[in-house]
Amino acid sequence: MAGNDPVYLRVVEELRTQINDGTLPPGAPIPSRAQLTQRFRVGETAARHALRVLAAEGLIIGKVGSGHYVREKSVLYPLQRCRAIDHDAPFTAGPQTGGARATWDWRSEPVKAGPEIARRLRLDPADPVTRTRYVFRADGKPMQLATSYEPAELGRAHPFPEEGTGGRKSLLARLSAAGVKVTDIRESVHTRIPEPTESDLLDLPTGVHVLHIERTHWAGDHPVETGDIVVPGDRFRLVYSVSPGA
Amino acid sequence: MAGNDPVYLRVVEELRTQINDGTLPPGAPIPSRAQLTQRFRVGETAARHALRVLAAEGLIIGKVGSGHYVREKSVLYPLQRCRAIDHDAPFTAGPQTGGARATWDWRSEPVKAGPEIARRLRLDPADPVTRTRYVFRADGKPMQLATSYEPAELGRAHPFPEEGTGGRKSLLARLSAAGVKVTDIRESVHTRIPEPTESDLLDLPTGVHVLHIERTHWAGDHPVETGDIVVPGDRFRLVYSVSPGA
DNA sequence: TTCGTAAAGTTGGGACTCCAACCGTTCGCC
DNA sequence: GGCGAACGGTTGGAGTCCCAACTTTACGAA
Structure with a gap:
C-alpha cells in the first residue's frame, strides 16, 4: 500500500513522527519552505501544504517573518x-x-x-x-x-x-x-x-x-x-x- | 475596516452566508473552481483555497470528478x-x-x-x-x-x-x-x-x-x-x- | 430501445513564480 | 560604544499552468 500517496503526506508524516518522538522538541524550529523543498526533493507547493496541514493539526505554529515552530503541548x-x-x-x-x-x-x-x-x-x-x-x-x-x-x-x-x-x-x-x-x-x-x-x-x-x-x-x-x-x-x-x- | 482582507475570504464569506441563509440549500452544487474564478474575478488559487476552507469547516463536501456540494446538516x-x-x-x-x-x-x-x-x-x-x-x-x-x-x-x-x-x-x-x-x-x-x-x-x-x-x-x-x-x-x-x- | 464509448467538466495533487509584510542580524555611521 | 538602517531569510497570499483520476452526459451503433 501507499507508494502512490500524495508527496506532501510523506513530509507531513516524517515531521509528525519527529515531533511526536521528541526529535523535534516543543519550541524547535521546523525547516523552512525552501529547506523542505531541498531536503525532501519536492516542490514548494508540497512543502507549504505539509506545513499548513501540521499547523491545522495544532502541532506547529507559523510566525510570519520568522519560521514555523513546534507548538508547546497545550495544557487542557x-x-x-x-x-x-x-x-x-x-x-x-x-x-x-x-x-x-x-x-x-x-x-x-x-x-x-x-x-x-x-x-x-x-x-x-x-x-x-x-x-x-x-x-x-x-x-x-x-x-x-x-x-x-x-x-x-x-x-x-x-x-x-x-x-x-x-x-x-x-x-x-x-x-x-x-x-x-x-x-x-x-x-x-x-x-x-x-x-x-x-x-x-x-x-x-x-x-x-x-x-x-x-x-x-x-x-x-x-x-x-x-x-x-x-x-x-x-x-x-x-x-x-x-x-x-x- | 477590512478592504485589505485576503481575496479568498471574500469568496468564503459570500458562499458561507448563502449556505447559512438557505440560498444554497443542502445538496446544492457549489460553483466549480473555474466558475468561481470568473464570477469573483480571482485566481484559481483563491477559488481553490476558499473551497478547501469551507470543506474543512464541514459546510461543503467535495466529490472528485463531480463537484462540491452543500453538506446536509449533520444530525447529532x-x-x-x-x-x-x-x-x-x-x-x-x-x-x-x-x-x-x-x-x-x-x-x-x-x-x-x-x-x-x-x-x-x-x-x-x-x-x-x-x-x-x-x-x-x-x-x-x-x-x-x-x-x-x-x-x-x-x-x-x-x-x-x-x-x-x-x-x-x-x-x-x-x-x-x-x-x-x-x-x-x-x-x-x-x-x-x-x-x-x-x-x-x-x-x-x-x-x-x-x-x-x-x-x-x-x-x-x-x-x-x-x-x-x-x-x-x-x-x-x-x-x-x-x-x-x- | 439499450448499451458502450467518447467527450467534457471537475476535483485534488503538484510545480513554479511573484510579492508584501515581517523578523533578526549585521554593518556602518556617528 | 551605541544606534539606526539595510539586507537576507521566512511566512502567507495570490496567479498560472499541468496532469491524473473520476463523474456525468451525450451520442452513435447494434
Whole structure:
C-alpha cells in the first residue's frame, strides 16, 4: 500500500513522527519552505501544504517573518461541572487555571423564544424569554461564552440587574425564591466549528474547534432554564461526575 | 475596516452566508473552481483555497470528478451517559440512532500501565494492567472507539473472555463480585484532532474533530478502572445529567 | 430501445513564480 | 560604544499552468 500517496503526506508524516518522538522538541524550529523543498526533493507547493496541514493539526505554529515552530503541548484546563451552583456561571475553571484572574460580565434582554429555545423550554416560539449573555475572561482574555434563557415571568417576579460584572445573584437561589426546586440538570456536549463572532471573541486560530455545551435545568418534568456554553476545545476539558447505580 | 482582507475570504464569506441563509440549500452544487474564478474575478488559487476552507469547516463536501456540494446538516446523535451500566459500553446511542443496528467487539490483553494510566489508577508505570479495546459499530460502520484499563489482579480474580462480539459480563457486576463498590464515575471530555489510526478506523474526513472522553470509576478514594472513549464530534453529542445541590 | 464509448467538466495533487509584510542580524555611521 | 538602517531569510497570499483520476452526459451503433 501507499507508494502512490500524495508527496506532501510523506513530509507531513516524517515531521509528525519527529515531533511526536521528541526529535523535534516543543519550541524547535521546523525547516523552512525552501529547506523542505531541498531536503525532501519536492516542490514548494508540497512543502507549504505539509506545513499548513501540521499547523491545522495544532502541532506547529507559523510566525510570519520568522519560521514555523513546534507548538508547546497545550495544557487542557479543567472546566469543572459544579454540583452546587452558587452563581450563574455554570462552570468554573479549576485551580489549574494557573492563577489567571477570572472576571465576567453579563447583559440581559427580553427576546422572543424562537423555535430552538421554545423546544427546549416547552414554550411557544412567540413566547417572551429573558436572554442573558455572559463573557468569562481569564486575565482579561475572553475564554468562555455563555447564554442563558429563562421564561420572562421568572424575571418579572424576581428581578435581577440587567447588566454588570463579577458576581450575580444565584440562579438556583432565585429559582428557589420563586418556589421552583431544581431536581435535575441535563447537559449535552458536542464539538463544532466556531461561528465567525465566536472565533473573533475567543481569538481562535483557524482549525480550532469549540466545545458546545447545551444545558437545561429541570424542576420535575418541567424545564425552567436553558442555555449554551461555548469554550475553545484546545484549552479546556469539561470535567463532571456521575453517580453509578439505579 | 477590512478592504485589505485576503481575496479568498471574500469568496468564503459570500458562499458561507448563502449556505447559512438557505440560498444554497443542502445538496446544492457549489460553483466549480473555474466558475468561481470568473464570477469573483480571482485566481484559481483563491477559488481553490476558499473551497478547501469551507470543506474543512464541514459546510461543503467535495466529490472528485463531480463537484462540491452543500453538506446536509449533520444530525447529532445523542450519546447517552448511562447511570446504570449493565455492560462495558459506557455510552449507548439513543433511540435517535435511526434504527441502525449496533454491534461491537472487544479484545483484552495484558500491558504495562505506562505513565498516563499509572497516574490515573495510582499505580506504578511498570505495574501490569489489562487493556481492553472496543470497537462499536452502527450498521457495521465503526462509530465509537473505547479503551478500558483495569489492574491486572482484577482480571485474575474474576476472569472474563479475552475477545468476542456483542454483550459481555458487566464491569460493575465483576467489580461488585470482587467486593468493590463503585461510588463515583468521573469523566472529562475535550475535543482534539484524531490520530491517523482513529481517522482511519472511523473514516473521518480531514477537519472533523473527535470527542475524547476520559473516564474513571472510583470506589471511595481509589480508582478501580479507567478508559478513553473516542467518537466523531460531528456525529455525536454526549448527553449526561447532574444532580443539583450539595 | 439499450448499451458502450467518447467527450467534457471537475476535483485534488503538484510545480513554479511573484510579492508584501515581517523578523533578526549585521554593518556602518556617528 | 551605541544606534539606526539595510539586507537576507521566512511566512502567507495570490496567479498560472499541468496532469491524473473520476463523474456525468451525450451520442452513435447494434
